[in-house]
Amino acid sequence: MHSQTFDALGTRWWLESLSTEPLPLEAVLLSVTTFENAYSRFKPDSLLSTLNRERIIHNPPAEFCELLELCLSLQERTHGLWNASVGGVLNNLGYGQSAAGSVSETLASELTSSPSVVQLAGTAQLDFGGFGKGYLIDKLADLLTEHGVSEWIINGGGDIRLQSTTPIELALEHPLQEGMSVGTISLISGSLACSAPSKRSWKNDGQSHHHIISPKTGSSFTSAAGSFVTAPTALDADCAATCFLLADAESYKQLSQEFTAEYLLINNDGQFTRSTGFAGALFS
Amino acid sequence: MNASTQRTSLIVGSISIPVLIAVGIFFFIAGNKPADSTIATEPTAVPTIRVAVTSTPVAVVTAVATATPATTAAPTATAAGVATATPTPTATAQSSTYTDGTYTANTSYSVPRETNTLAVTLTVKNDIITAASATHTGFGESQGYHSSFDSSLKGTVVGKSLASFTASRIGSASLTSAAFNKALTSIKTQAGA
Numbered sequence: 001m002h003s004q005t006f007d008a009l010g011t012r013w014w015l016e017s018l019s020t021e022p023l024p025l026e027a028v029l030l031s032v033t034t035f036e037n038a039y040s041r042f043k044p045d046s047l048l049s050t051l052n053r054e055r056i057i058h059n060p061p062a063e064f065c066e067l068l069e070l071c072l073s074l075q076e077r078t079h080g081l082w083n084a085s086v087g088g089v090l091n092n093l094g095y096g097q098s099a100a101g102s103v104s105e106t107l108a109s110e111l112t113s114s115p116s117v118v119q120l121a122g123t124a125q126l127d128f129g130g131f132g133k134g135y136l137i138d139k140l141a142d143l144l145t146e147h148g149v150s151e152w153i154i155n156g157g158g159d160i161r162l163q164s165t166t167p168i169e170l171a172l173e174h175p176l177q178e179g180m181s182v183g184t185i186s187l188i189s190g191s192l193a194c195s196a197p198s199k200r201s202w203k204n205d206g207q208s209h210h211h212i213i214s215p216k217t218g219s220s221f222t223s224a225a226g227s228f229v230t231a232p233t234a235l236d237a238d239c240a241a242t243c244f245l246l247a248d249a250e251s252y253k254q255l256s257q258e259f260t261a262e263y264l265l266i267n268n269d270g271q272f273t274r275s276t277g278f279a280g281a282l283f284s
Numbered sequence: 285m286n287a288s289t290q291r292t293s294l295i296v297g298s299i300s301i302p303v304l305i306a307v308g309i310f311f312f313i314a315g316n317k318p319a320d321s322t323i324a325t326e327p328t329a330v331p332t333i334r335v336a337v338t339s340t341p342v343a344v345v346t347a348v349a350t351a352t353p354a355t356t357a358a359p360t361a362t363a364a365g366v367a368t369a370t371p372t373p374t375a376t377a378q379s380s381t382y383t384d385g386t387y388t389a390n391t392s393y394s395v396p397r398e399t400n401t402l403a404v405t406l407t408v409k410n411d412i413i414t415a416a417s418a419t420h421t422g423f424g425e426s427q428g429y430h431s432s433f434d435s436s437l438k439g440t441v442v443g444k445s446l447a448s449f450t451a452s453r454i455g456s457a458s459l460t461s462a463a464f465n466k467a468l469t470s471i472k473t474q475a476g477a
Contacts, residue, residue: 003452014452133458158456167410171449173456180443185455186412196457228455252436266441273436279412283442 008032009040009133011157015140018151018164024143031143035136039067039128051118052125060118067128067135068113074131074239075107077258081243081251082131083107085124134193134238137161141234154234159241161191161234172280175226175266182266183282185230193237195245196226228264230278236261249273384409 002017004025013032017023038047038061047064051057057064071084085104104110104124111126112119120126128135137156141163144152153162162168167186174180175196185192227244231237240259247255252275256263262278272282388405407415446454 005452011458012451016452153452155452155454157458158454159458160453160455167412169453171446171454173446173454174441174443175457177443179446181446181449181454182441182443188410192455194455194457226457249436270441271438272441273438275436277415279414282439283444284439 004028006032009036009136009157010042011133013157014153014155015144016153017144017149018153018168019149021147021149023149023152024147027143027147028140031139032136035132035139038064039132041127041129048126048128051120055120057118059116060113062115065113065115065118067132068111068118068126070131070135070235071126071128072108072111078239078243078255079251080105081246081255082239084126084128084130086127086130130242131235131239133157133159134191134234134236137191137234137238156234159191159193159234159238160187161237162187163189172228172264172282176268176270181283182272183280185228185278185280187230187279190230190232191234191237193229193231193234193241194226195229195241197224197245224265225268225270226266228278228280229259229261230263231259231261382408382411 002023004015004023006013006029009032015023015025015028037043037045040046041048041052043049044053047057047060074082075084083103083105085102085107102123104122106122107124110120110122110124112121133156137154137159138161140154140156141152141161144154145163151164153160153164153168158173160170165188167188169184169186170192171181172183172185173194174182224245227241229237229241229244231240236259240255240261240263243255243259244252244263244265252263252273255261256275262275264272264274264278264280264282266272274280274282386405386407405415406413
């Protein structure tokens with residue numbers, strides 16, 4: 001068994017090979033660094049920052065187009081609950097270095113991408129934060145498989161995807177109590193994503209804010225403490241974990257179906273709501 | 285969701301930034317009352333599955349089976365009903381504690397003026413409940429709680445120490461990042477803190 005840990009996308013990552021095959025660490029680090037340099041909102045030379053600033057990119061890499069198309073697709077699938085243009089709002093609230101912006105409901109008409117050019121009309125500032133980590137985890141999953149690693153665990157800052165032949169027990173971190181867990185979940189394959197506003201929060205002029213912005217209100221939402229979502233891919237789990245925090249209860253079923261996801265939600269009073277299919281075992 | 289907006293001015297350092305702050309109130313409830321619903325078993329000679337459907341009447345199901353599914357959440361108390369369980373394993377027994385398969389427990393219970401029925405189906409694989417569903421018939425007051433039960437289960441979380449888990453096996457929201465801390469420092473500077 002082999003394991004490695006490194007920092008990427010501003011957080012800590014862990015890789016484990018559960019079988020005899022070694023981890024292709026060099027290939028992994030190259031993939032991660034390239035991804036971060038291309039898509040980080042915090043790097044002024046990244047493709048994303050350049051697009052936000054110049055509003056046009058010629059001969060865009062295929063992966064960039066794919067990510068942009070995913071932005072529009074996720075916005076549509078979640079009926080606007082998920083929106084890549086929250087980047088501007090995060091800048092407004094102090095979490096970012098580029099221009100201010102507002103949430104755009106009409107991103108589909110403002111963002112056009114083709115193999116020869118990407119254009120961003122309007123004033124929206126894009127951010128891949130709501131799904132970029134999940135996308136990268138899935139990318140690394142493919143990379144590990146290509147390099148012959150048959151059983152593995154990828155943990156990107158607490159979002160996990162794994163492939164195993166025996167169930168792997170994962171702890172579900174308590175969103176309200178540091179160093180504590182609310183239960184465990186055992187997976188043989190698939191992804192677990194976790195989202196909580198408390199991990200990245202700050203005060204700006206006496207107002208509390210955190211990094212999960214509701215596109216509907218343009219501000220940090222205030223209700224749930226944390227979400228746990230299982231789905232086949234890390235991309236879907238990552239996106240769904242954010243959406244469940246923002247959604248009304250009436251939308252849970254639709255979100256579950258849309259992302260083939262099961263969920264566990266915890267509110268600020270320590271009350272949980274879980275789908276019947278969520279396979280976690282909670283402490284009692 | 286009720287939302288009201290107000291315009292306020294945000295003074296950051298010497299720069300005045302007009303900010304539109306939307307105040308949204310989310311009602312994060314599935315139904316009017318919490319329907320405490322759990323599916324739990326106890327490893328006794330005659331395993332029981334307690335199924336709570338509404339906040340008052342609870343059906344107690346006696347499972348007549350050679351194996352029962354693993355427990356999930358905390359059980360709730362009270363009441364009694366009439367139930368039979370019909371296990372229909374679809375896989376052969378393995379070395380796991382519980383036999384893989386799909387189990388259905390049927391129960392009916394009385395509430396004032398009517399009788400409700402409930403069928404709970406659980407699929408067990410490798411000692412894990414991989415699927416669960418409930419179908420019911422009922423009328424009137426229970427209906428709202430039924431739909432809550434179908435789509436979600438509720439309860440109170442209990443915390444236990446994470447100490448026994450290695451970091452790579454903990455599902456959590458991302459730890460504060462270097463960039464985030466940098467942004468915090470920048471804001472503090474701007475705000476003259």
